[in-house]
Amino acid sequence: MNRLFYSNIKQVKRLVVMTLITLLAVNTTLQAQELSAEQIIAKANLAAYYAGDDGSAQARMIIVDENGQKQMRQFIILRQDKKDLGDQNMLVFFSRPSNVKDTVFRVEKHTEQDDNRWLYLPALDLVKRISAGDKRTSFVGSHFFYEDVSGRNPNEDSFSLLSEDDNSYTIKAVPKNKNSVEFNYYIINISKSNFLPTESTYFDAQAKPVRKMTVLKVKNITGNATVMKSRITDLTNNSYTEMQFRKVKYDIGLPNNIFSERSMRTPPKAWLK
Amino acid sequence: MKFSFLRSLLPFIVALLAATILVTSQPIQAMPAQNNHGGFDVHIPENTPDNINEEDEDWGDDWAEEEVTSPWQVTGIIEAAYGQFLQSNMTEKSSSLNEIRARINIDYSHSLFELAWKIDSRYDAVLDKKIWQTRELNVAASPFSFLDVKVGRQVLTWGTGDYLFLNDLFAKDWQSFFSGRADEYLKAPSDSIRTNWYFDNVNFTLVWTPEFTPDNYITGERFSFYSLQMQKIVAPRETFPVTKTNNSQWSARLNTSVNNIELSLYGYQGYWPTPQGGKATVENQAQGYFPKLNSWGFSALTTYAGGVINLEYSRYNSIEDRHGKNNNIANGQHRFLLGYERELAKNLTASVQYYLERTANYQALLENSTTPEQVVDENRQLITLRLTYRTQQQTLTYSLFSFYSPTDHDAYLKPSINYQYNDQWLFSAGANVFIGKDDYSFFGQHQDNTNTWLRLRYAY
Incomplete structure (x- = not known):
């Protein structure tokens, strides 16, 4: 028993x-x-471009050409999300160098239609509407494309999960319309811990790497893992741009009416400190 | 340009300056701060091993959180410019542009207001003189949540045209435009009070210019032009006599956005910006003057097929010659503009404009003109095309702007190349090419003014 x-x-x-x-x-x-490849990409997009409901940051870029000649851009970004993974408002206030000082760039980013863009030219006190244009052209002369700054629309690519290890996912992205881009495909590494992309490499038709984005520093700011420093390198000539952030803030409660023509002419000082 | 209005403002501005200097007593800091490696003004702690290597020093890993910020900012440019006529011209000099310019921009930012002072001084070898000009001296503030005010000398622009102006009757500098100075100099400053009123989605702008500010129009000092009186191209060394007016001008705009369409209504009460009128003096000498002009108009602008489309209309009422019977005063006009801009290929942008200038009371103009065969078409038309191509990481820009008039049978081409060598040095070269069938047409009269130019600019 x-x-x-x-x-x-x-x-x-x-x-x-x-x-x-x-x-x-x-x-x-x-x-x-x-987690499908699409879901990982969605999470990565959320982490990289939609942290908090709004935010502000100071940014600077050092642009280094193939001869080592340097240029610099310094600006403040204000961002507001209309909806996570959806439309966003953005204001970019340039402060340096002196030839772009007080220039303001404003974007209404749309995921379903063309973005709206405006440029304020201080010398003429003129707000100029500019055409949406190719998103894969340089942002203010840097190696960052408009798309790198505001996020590439995930609907543009087909994704497949190539591999994963304890720390990261490796995903291959193939553009649905190859005529719209200068690359054949790209491979992106995404951290499992915070879903931030850590590296993206773009390949040409011969499967040769031609362009690379590397995250150099990540910091946790009020619960949001934030890229503080990253670099985009043109692998064909080793020219590159490094972008750094500081004074990054989230959920600061930016009023809706900040994102207007008025702010371009009269920058909202209280939000730019 | 008269300075009396500015003079009356000066004590106020000086007092404000003095007060803020006393209160803040912070040193003026040049911007961008120059450090010995020409990079950022980044505070690098002495114990950082990074400062061994210049490359790393630029990139001190921690971008200093605290930076000494001064409310003062001083920036500016130094520029040498030279332009030459490509054929013999009746002007005194064979150069259209020959100057060294120094520009100092002083900005002061206070929590309650912004002060801007831009001083432009140049030695102009075409005019053989040193010229000091205050390009801007103004104070901007937002006294109420719905109101922005800017008082003092300022540059004002509105409207949707590209190098074409309908509702924008603020002063322009055509001499700068024709000689190849930087685009910003196409706009001349005026001493004005600008108020911007914001109500939800509607913005109302009212500009009062106590003393009418005309364009810096073409005179014989620098360029030749067609004289209707003398029936030939002239370039008088002494600027022809023009009666100034000290009265004020008003400009207003109501602006809103509906379904992504930017809509504006405009109004203007003042004078023709160029001396479009002539009258006899006591000594029976012909003298130019600025006849009264009122105008109203509207514009609409929106995105269309990946580009931007704009439409603008303006009605010019030449109220001293309502019926067009006075041969010495310009007739009223209807001005109409349709434009479209879009990117054609990566880094290549194109824009086209169609412009119509319809003269009011055309029959009366013809009947009263002493030279009816030289009168502009009733429907003067212009087509413009702008092509801009940027390459080498946007440091090199090729640009072509062209005007063509099928009714005047003339054209004006403005090709240019801009090379931004680094953040400081900008090299530009270009030309102003005038083509025309007749000596008296708008661009045709400037055929001998065809010139090419070079500019070297250092920005600090």
């Missing part, structure tokens, strides 16, 4: 352990399967 009882308990124990192990294993597989 006792022996039977004990053997039963043993059996139950084994059963429980087995079940737990199976469950765990299944669960792990399920978790990995749960």
Whole structure:
């Protein structure tokens, strides 16, 4: 009786352990399967471009050409999300160098239609509407494209998960319309811990790497993992641009009416400190 | 340009300056701050190993959180410019542009207001003189949440045209435009009070210029032009006599956005910006003057097919010659503009404009003109095309702007190349080419003014 009882308990124990192990294993597989490449990209987009409901930051870029000649841009960005992964408002106030000082760039980013863009030219006190244009052209002469600054629309690419390890996912992205871009495909590494992209490499038709984005520094700011320093290198001639941020703030409660022509002519000083 | 209005403002501005200097007593800091490696003004702690290597020093990993910021900012440019006529011209000099310019921009930022002072001084070898000009001296503030005010000398612009102006009757500098100075100099400053009123989605701008500010129009000092009186091209060394007016001008704009369409209504009460009128003096000498002009108009601008489309209309009422019977005063006009701009290919942008200038009371003009065969077409038309191509990481810009008039049978081409060598040095070269069938047409009269120019600019 006792022996039977004990053997039963043993059996139950084994059963429980087995079940737990199976469950765990299944669960792990399920978790990995749960996140498709598209879902990882969506999370990465959210982490990289939609942290908080709004935010402000000071940024500077050093643009280094293939001869080592340097240029610099310094600006303040104000951002407001209309909806996560949706439309956004952005204001970029340039302060340096002196030939772009007080120039203001304003964007209404739309995911379903063309962006609206305006430029304020201080020398003429003129707000000029500018055409939406190719998003893969240089942002103010840097190696960053407009798309790198405001985020590439995930609907433009097809994604496949190439591999993953304990720390990151590696995803291949192939543009749906190859005529719209200068690359054939790109491979992006995304951190598992915070879903920030850590590196993206763009390949040409010969599968040769031609352009690379590298994240150099990440900092946690009020719960949001934030890229503080990154670099984009043109691998064909090793010219590059480094972008750094400071005074990054999230959820500061920017009023809607900040994103207007008025702010371009009369910058809202209280929000630019 | 008269300075009396500015003079009356000066004590106020000086007092304000003195007060703020006393209160803040912070040193003026040049901007961008120059450090010995020509990079950022970044505070690098002495114990950072990074400062061993110049490359790393630029990139001190921690971008100093605190930086000494001064409310004062001083920037500016030094520029040498030279332009030469490409054919013999009747002007005194064979150069259209020959100057060295120094510009100092002083900005002071206070929590309650902004002060801007831009001093432009140049030695102009075409005019053989040193010229000091205060390009801007103004104070801007937002006394109420719905109101922005800017008082003093300032540059004002509005309207949707590209190098074409309909509702924008603020002063322009055509001499700068024709000689190849930087685009910003096409706009001349005026001593004005600008108020901007904001109500939800509607913005109302009212500009009062106590003393009418005319254009810096073409005179014989620098360029030749067609004289209707003398029936030939002239370039009088003494600027022809023009009666100035000291009365004020008003400009207003109501601006809103509906369904992504930017709509504006405009109004103007003042004078023709160029001496479009002539009258006899006591000595029976012909003298130019600025006849009264009122105008109203509207514009609409929106995105269309990946580009921007704009439409503008303006009605010019030449109220001293309502019926067009006075041969010495310009007739009223209807001005109409349709434009479209878009990117054609990566880094290549094109814009086209169609412009119509319809003379009011045209029959009366013809009947009263002493030279009816030289009168502009009733519907003067212009087509413009701008092509801009940027390359080498946007440091090199090729640009061509062209005007062509099928009714005047003339054209004006403005090709240019800009090379931004680094943040400081800008090299530019270009030309102003005038082509025309007749000596008396708008651009045709400037055929001998065709010139080419070079500019070298250092910005600090």
